Amino acid sequence: MQSQSLTLLLTSLFSCAVWAHPDETELTDKDTQGFASIGFANTAPFEKTSQPKCKAFPGDPSWPSELEWSRLNESLRGALLKPLPPASVCYPTSPNFNNVSCNFLFTNASRSTFYFDDPVSVLAEWPQGLTCPRSRNPAGNCTQGGFPEYVVNATTPKHVQLAVNFARNKNIRLIIKNTGHDTSGRNIGAGSLSVFTHFLKGFEFLPNYKQPGGNYRGPAARVGSGLQVWEAFRETERYNVTLTAASCLTVGSYGGWISGGGHSPLSSKYGLGVDQVLELKVVTADGSYLTANPKQNEDLFFALRGGGGSTYGVIISAIVKAHPPTNLTIASFNFVLGSTPSNGSSSNPTITNSTTFWLGFNEVLAFGIPVVDAGGYLWTNGLQQGQQTVMQVQVQMPGKSPAETAAFVQPLLDELQNLGIPVVIPILMTTLYSAQTGAIGTSPGSGIYLASRLFPRKAYEDPTLFAAAMAAARAFVEEGYTFHGLNMAPTLKAAGFPAPAGVNPVWRDSVMHADAFAFSQINLGTATDEQVLAAHERMNRLMEPLKAATPGGGAYLNEADPAEPDWQQSFYGTNYERLKSIKQQRDPWGVFWAPTTPGSEAWKVEGAGDVLWRQNGRLCRV
Numbered sequence: 001m002q003s004q005s006l007t008l009l010l011t012s013l014f015s016c017a018v019w020a021h022p023d024e025t026e027l028t029d030k031d032t033q034g035f036a037s038i039g040f041a042n043t044a045p046f047e048k049t050s051q052p053k054c055k056a057f058p059g060d061p062s063w064p065s066e067l068e069w070s071r072l073n074e075s076l077r078g079a080l081l082k083p084l085p086p087a088s089v090c091y092p093t094s095p096n097f098n099n100v101s102c103n104f105l106f107t108n109a110s111r112s113t114f115y116f117d118d119p120v121s122v123l124a125e126w127p128q129g130l131t132c133p134r135s136r137n138p139a140g141n142c143t144q145g146g147f148p149e150y151v152v153n154a155t156t157p158k159h160v161q162l163a164v165n166f167a168r169n170k171n172i173r174l175i176i177k178n179t180g181h182d183t184s185g186r187n188i189g190a191g192s193l194s195v196f197t198h199f200l201k202g203f204e205f206l207p208n209y210k211q212p213g214g215n216y217r218g219p220a221a222r223v224g225s226g227l228q229v230w231e232a233f234r235e236t237e238r239y240n241v242t243l244t245a246a247s248c249l250t251v252g253s254y255g256g257w258i259s260g261g262g263h264s265p266l267s268s269k270y271g272l273g274v275d276q277v278l279e280l281k282v283v284t285a286d287g288s289y290l291t292a293n294p295k296q297n298e299d300l301f302f303a304l305r306g307g308g309g310s311t312y313g314v315i316i317s318a319i320v321k322a323h324p325p326t327n328l329t330i331a332s333f334n335f336v337l338g339s340t341p342s343n344g345s346s347s348n349p350t351i352t353n354s355t356t357f358w359l360g361f362n363e364v365l366a367f368g369i370p371v372v373d374a375g376g377y378l379w380t381n382g383l384q385q386g387q388q389t390v391m392q393v394q395v396q397m398p399g400k401s402p403a404e405t406a407a408f409v410q411p412l413l414d415e416l417q418n419l420g421i422p423v424v425i426p427i428l429m430t431t432l433y434s435a436q437t438g439a440i441g442t443s444p445g446s447g448i449y450l451a452s453r454l455f456p457r458k459a460y461e462d463p464t465l466f467a468a469a470m471a472a473a474r475a476f477v478e479e480g481y482t483f484h485g486l487n488m489a490p491t492l493k494a495a496g497f498p499a500p501a502g503v504n505p506v507w508r509d510s511v512m513h514a515d516a517f518a519f520s521q522i523n524l525g526t527a528t529d530e531q532v533l534a535a536h537e538r539m540n541r542l543m544e545p546l547k548a549a550t551p552g553g554g555a556y557l558n559e560a561d562p563a564e565p566d567w568q569q570s571f572y573g574t575n576y577e578r579l580k581s582i583k584q585q586r587d588p589w590g591v592f593w594a595p596t597t598p599g600s601e602a603w604k605v606e607g608a609g610d611v612l613w614r615q616n617g618r619l620c621r622v
């Protein structure tokens with residue numbers, strides 16, 4: 001017994017010691033000597049009045065010379081890249097032209113991590129301006145468009161500090177790209193220097209962490225901000241713990257996910273992504289590398305947890321809670337409104353009575369309340385598929401066994417049976433939450449267009465408002481949108497964490513985040529400005545009744561309409577003014593900028609279009 005536990009102890013000490021500890025190399029004053037462009041902010045007094053109207057742009061006299069860029073590269077020890085768009089390999093006029101590489105983009109690239117490892121690619125193509133689309137026989141030439149001019153492939157805080165100092169001192173637009181999942185153009189920008197955080201990896205298990213100035217004591221993990229969900233899960237298997245993370249395995253949990261809020265199937269049980277964070281390491285606009293926790297730099301600790309990515313600094317790493325291993329049992333079924341009824345009961349019955357279908361739809365969504373109250377997550381999709389209308393349902397219950405989950409959903413199935421929707425015991429799948437697997441590759445697309453709404457419990461539980469909300473949801477589906485519901489209740493109690501966070505407070509009383517996807521409505525790859533405007537107006541028209549039925553609600557900024565009206569209120573709620581003032585205090589230079597982040601209304605991208613802002617123009621003060 002004794003020798004066995006000694007072996008275990010040694011094994012765990014050993015694995016903690018050898019496992020990639022994030023590289024902590026920092027920039028010192030000494031490093032900056034003799035090269036003013038990389039000096040810290042305190043070495044160059046700031047005069048707000050003498051700030052140029054626009055950021056420098058390639059070709060401008062103020063744009064750094066090749067020589068200066070190569071000096072920056074020397075300071076970075078070679079981590080500066082000047083990447084062409086990935087599809088440049090398909091363009092015969094590009095210096096990068098390579099038919100084999102081009103073929104790869106149409107074959108295996110989407111099944112690999114190629115696009116995540118690429119320094120400029122982002123998943124939503126439209127904000128880039130589509131100046132170098134993937135094509136086997138492209139017309140025209142490939143140009144940089146909204147892709148950055150230079151990229152720092154960061155693996156240390158020092159790399160990030162150098163990028164931030166250089167961009168600030170030389171008045172260059174700075175952007176941050178991690179995995180590129182953001183669909184609103186917040187990870188891209190013409191004429192910019194990009195901090196590519198994807199390779200800020202590292203994972204360190206902290207079995208007995210005590211939070212400074214907080215009240216958390218227990219298992220935690222220090223994670224690099226570039227870690228993707230699938231990589232984090234590989235570690236949680238190893239250490240027999242659970243970290244909450246986005247349901248999509250390729251999202252970056254510690255970049256955009258935590259800075260925008262971060263929901264997951266464990267949200268009713270453990271709160272949002274922001275609630276996992278016990279401490280952050282961050283490079284701020286003045287070039288400092290700081291620790292933010294409830295005791296130090298509390299303003300940053302507040303703002304970086306939900307107040308928007310790419311705004312207050314570059315997160316290098318986070319210390320997050322490690323929960324006990326948690327199984328997730330999933331009960332899933334569909335029902336279909338079609339013209340040919342199916343025979344008997346099944347987990348996918350087709351019915352023909354539309355009134356019945358929509359009563360069933362409402363019944364399922366009403367079941368969101370019992371689900372969240374039991375610590376669960378209800379995932380639904382209402383959509384048209386050909387001539388049919390489909391309701392897809394997954395009841396996801398963390399910590400419940402298959403038998404418990406079956407008993408739990410039975411009242412809903414009985415209710416549906418009574419209505420005439422013969423759903424039987426659904427498929428129950430139990431997995432260790434972290435053991436979920438799926439493809440880790442993908443490829444960019446012209447871009448989904450969606451709008452979000454957070455439903456306050458008070459509205460959801462009011463029969464009149466609920467009926468109005470369901471009518472609004474039905475209208476979306478009948479007009480060809482996918483209505484995607486995620487019921488969860490990330491209350492302060494579930495958060496179990498008294499530190500206030502910058503995330504929209506509306507989340508705390510919400511019982512559903514719903515998205516309406518305009519898959520069938522618009523192709524942002526080819527749409528004209530007029531078509532974009534029309535699509536936006538159409539979506540807004542359908543959102544109006546949903547908003548009216550959810551008074552006091554908001555929207556989830558990470559999965560929302562980039563042209564959301566009154567976005568300050570919808571995305572940040574009552575935290576907006578405080579977030580904006582933290583932004584102004586921490587970044588009076590406007591080093592960081594991304595659309596719909598606090599304070600971003602002070603700037604605009606030239607030639608961006610009037611509705612959805614493309615990022616392939618120069619950034620100027622309004």
Ligand SMILES: Cc1cc2nc3c(=O)[nH]c(=O)nc-3n(C[C@H](O)[C@H](O)[C@H](O)COP(=O)(O)OP(=O)(O)OC[C@H]3O[C@@H](n4cnc5c(N)ncnc54)[C@H](O)[C@@H]3O)c2cc1C
Nearest residue numbers: 176178179180181182186247248252255256263309310315
């Ligand atoms: C297929 C898909 C599934 C999704 N599933 C979920 C889900 O289950 N739950 C959920 O909550 N959200 C989900 N999202 C939304 C997702 O959380 C956001 O897109 C999020 O912003 C992605 O963050 P990222 O760092 O991976 O991506 P990026 O696009 O690289 O970054 C997003 C934003 O954060 C900024 N940023 C990135 N890293 C840092 C950093 N280190 N410091 C400061 N700023 C940084 C970027 O500049 C950008 O503004 C999903 C999105 C997609 C496309």
Ligand SMILES: *[C@@H]1O[C@H](CO)[C@@H](O)[C@H](O)[C@H]1NC(C)=O
Nearest residue numbers: 070073077078079080081082
């Ligand atoms: C930076 O230096 C490295 C190594 O010397 C080199 O490979 C790379 O091409 C340089 N980057 C730029 C933009 O010149």
Ligand SMILES: *[C@@H]1O[C@H](CO)[C@@H](O)[C@H](O)[C@H]1NC(C)=O
Nearest residue numbers: 092098099100101102103136
């Ligand atoms: C490129 O590869 C494709 C597919 O293999 C082939 O059909 C085409 O002829 C090649 N083009 C050139 C210019 O080599």
Ligand SMILES: *[C@@H]1O[C@H](CO)[C@@H](O)[C@H](O)[C@H]1NC(C)=O
Nearest residue numbers: 100103104107108109111112
């Ligand atoms: C593409 O992927 C398939 C299946 O994973 C593999 O068999 C094949 O060798 C790959 N081809 C290339 C060119 O990488």
Ligand SMILES: *[C@@H]1O[C@H](CO)[C@@H](O)[C@H](O)[C@H]1NC(C)=O
Nearest residue numbers: 092093094095139140141142
């Ligand atoms: C494309 O590039 C080629 C070679 O650089 C140039 O001759 C041509 O004019 C360009 N075409 C367009 C449409 O810009």
Ligand SMILES: *[C@@H]1O[C@H](CO)[C@@H](O)[C@H](O)[C@H]1NC(C)=O
Nearest residue numbers: 081117118119153154155199
């Ligand atoms: C970026 O850095 C990572 C880690 O060092 C490396 O694996 C990767 O190849 C680099 N990317 C480029 C394009 O140089």
Ligand SMILES: *[C@@H]1O[C@H](CO)[C@@H](O)[C@H](O)[C@H]1NC(C)=O
Nearest residue numbers: 238239240241323324325326
């Ligand atoms: C994992 O942790 C749980 C509780 O936290 C414990 O009961 C279990 O024995 C552990 N399993 C392993 C393989 O260490």
Ligand SMILES: *[C@@H]1O[C@H](CO)[C@@H](O)[C@H](O)[C@H]1NC(C)=O
Nearest residue numbers: 325326327399402430431432
């Ligand atoms: C998770 O489910 C599996 C399979 O049902 C079971 O063997 C295991 O004990 C469960 N683990 C926990 C932590 O509940």
Ligand SMILES: *[C@@H]1O[C@H](CO)[C@@H](O)[C@H](O)[C@H]1NC(C)=O
Nearest residue numbers: 340341342343344345346350
């Ligand atoms: C429908 O049900 C009847 C009676 O139970 C059965 O005989 C028939 O095979 C079923 N048809 C289909 C298509 O399942």
Ligand SMILES: *[C@@H]1O[C@H](CO)[C@@H](O)[C@H](O)[C@H]1NC(C)=O
Nearest residue numbers: 353354355356357359419420
């Ligand atoms: C459809 O269902 C509703 C509600 O149960 C019922 O009132 C109506 O008569 C049904 N319509 C048809 C055509 O069966």
